[in-house]
Amino acid sequence: xxxxxxxxxxxxxxxxxxxxxxxxxxxxxxxxxxxxxxxxxxxxxxxxxxxxxxxxxxxxxxxxxxxxxxxxxxxxxxxxxxxxxxxxxxxxxxxxxxxxxxxxxxxxxxxxxxxxxxxxxxxxxxxxxxxxxxxxxxxxxxxxxxxxxxxxxxxxxxxxxxxxxxxxxxxxxxxxxxxxxxxxxxxxxxxxxxxxxxxxxxxxxxxxxxxxxxxxxxxxxxxxxxxxxxxxxxxxxxxxxxxxxxxxxxxxxxxxxxxxxxxxxxxxxxxxxxxxxxxxxxxxxxxxxxxxxxxxxxxxxxxxxxxxxxxxxxxxxxxxxxxxxxxxxxxxxxxxxxxxxxxxxxxxxxxxxxxxxxxxxxxxxxxxxxxxxxxxxxxxxxxxxxxxxxxxxxxxxxxxxxxxxxxxxxxxxxxxxxxxxxxx
Numbered sequence: 001x002x003x004x005x006x007x008x009x010x011x012x013x014x015x016x017x018x019x020x021x022x023x024x025x026x027x028x029x030x031x032x033x034x035x036x037x038x039x040x041x042x043x044x045x046x047x048x049x050x051x052x053x054x055x056x057x058x059x060x061x062x063x064x065x066x067x068x069x070x071x072x073x074x075x076x077x078x079x080x081x082x083x084x085x086x087x088x089x090x091x092x093x094x095x096x097x098x099x100x101x102x103x104x105x106x107x108x109x110x111x112x113x114x115x116x117x118x119x120x121x122x123x124x125x126x127x128x129x130x131x132x133x134x135x136x137x138x139x140x141x142x143x144x145x146x147x148x149x150x151x152x153x154x155x156x157x158x159x160x161x162x163x164x165x166x167x168x169x170x171x172x173x174x175x176x177x178x179x180x181x182x183x184x185x186x187x188x189x190x191x192x193x194x195x196x197x198x199x200x201x202x203x204x205x206x207x208x209x210x211x212x213x214x215x216x217x218x219x220x221x222x223x224x225x226x227x228x229x230x231x232x233x234x235x236x237x238x239x240x241x242x243x244x245x246x247x248x249x250x251x252x253x254x255x256x257x258x259x260x261x262x263x264x265x266x267x268x269x270x271x272x273x274x275x276x277x278x279x280x281x282x283x284x285x286x287x288x289x290x291x292x293x294x295x296x297x298x299x300x301x302x303x304x305x306x307x308x309x310x311x312x313x314x315x316x317x318x319x320x321x322x323x324x325x326x327x328x329x330x331x332x333x334x335x336x337x338x339x340x341x342x343x344x345x346x347x348x349x350x351x352x353x354x355x356x357x358x359x360x361x362x363x364x365x366x367x368x369x370x371x372x373x374x375x376x377x378x379x380x381x382x383x384x385x386x387x388x389x390x391x392x393x394x395x396x397x398x399x400x401x402x403x404x405x406x407x408x409x410x411x412x413x414x415x416x417x418x419x420x421x422x423x424x
Contacts, residue, residue: 033115039127045129057102076106076108089110090107106130109127112125112127142417143337146188146189146298147309148300149341150190151342151381155380163407168411185285188278188281189308190276191302191304194245195246202322204321210271211238212237215238251267252359255307270348277301278299284325304342304345304346305344309338314366317336357386375398376390379403398412
């Protein structure tokens with residue numbers, strides 16, 4: 001009878017049920033706290049691993065496996081300070097996916113002692129984290145294509161250009177760890193480019209136009225070959241030794257390409273006795289004294305032909321005749337920096353700015369298609385749209401309103417180029 005009464009009694013029946021239901025709820029709350037602690041420790045580990053990998057990337061490729069492991073251990077534990085983490089271990093792996101490129105992978109693991117989940121039979125909460133840093137130690141071939149036209153004499157442009165160029169060269173010199181890591185060529189340009197009279201006997205110079213314009217007629221009444229010969233007189237070209245070193249645009253479309261000069265005149269560089277001939281170009285070099293001296297020698301003269309400046313910058317970083325730059329390689333970046341302060345005004349064929357602009361656009365396209373990085377700088381005047389479109393990307397175009405800003409612009413470019421040496 002008592003048993004039956006107990007079974008039929010419903011008083012206070014909810015309390016035991018609630019007590020029983022609270023046990024798993026408390027377990028879930030406790031587990032959440034334990035796993036939250038583990039997640040916080042893992043977050044700290046990830047931050048320490050990231051910082052360790054970045055620090056080691058500056059020297060990892062020069063360390064032995066044992067030294068790199070020790071350096072990774074010491075750096076990580078100097079940054080990771082979580083007493084609640086137990087059994088912490090750090091491993092590393094350095095790989096070279098291609099020449100000049102490196103990948104450093106660092107992995108950390110450990111665990112925390114739980115408080116609540118031990119009641120559920122879990123004695124430890126394990127965690128791990130991984131970081132990976134990719135970088136490249138790049139060699140650099142750089143062509144500085146610099147406007148030497150008459151307008152550069154105004155508003156302090158040439159003075160500030162020289163100062164900025166010297167600073168750029170200093171930055172690049174300091175970025176080189178080995179003598180051949182960084183080489184620079186300089187291309188002063190106006191309507192023409194000066195390749196230097198030392199090449200007077202080179203087989204890649206075409207003298208056809210030069211000989212037609214520079215000589216004497218058997219009758220002093222005529223000053224050109226065509227008029228002289230049309231009147232039955234004898235035209236005698238001047239000796240090539242009086243050539244001033246200037247060349248103008250090659251035949252189209254070689255004028256916008258890096259075509260190696262061959263047997264035909266269309267691929268050769270046409271000698272031209274320009275009245276306003278800039279100082280000679282300087283092929284790729286790591287002679288920093290000579291490079292700085294070349295900058296100092298620049299003098300503003302003549303009209304503007306951006307196309308020929310870019311074409312020669314392209315030629316000087318290309319592995320073709322006549323100057324044979326180093327061939328393309330995974331650990332070599334090729335770069336052209338073009339600076340100008342004016343509209344295109346004259347080339348071999350025309351004084352139409354729009355016609356010359358179309359040639360400039362073509363050489364820019366060809367340079368970028370060859371995977372050569374192209375920076376463009378407009379100083380006060382010039383076709384900003386043309387130059388911005390010419391750059392590899394908009395951020396590599398600089399619009400300078402005052403010549404004094406050139407130092408900061410060239411400093412920015414130089415630092416970008418130096419950063420290519422360790423690019424993460």
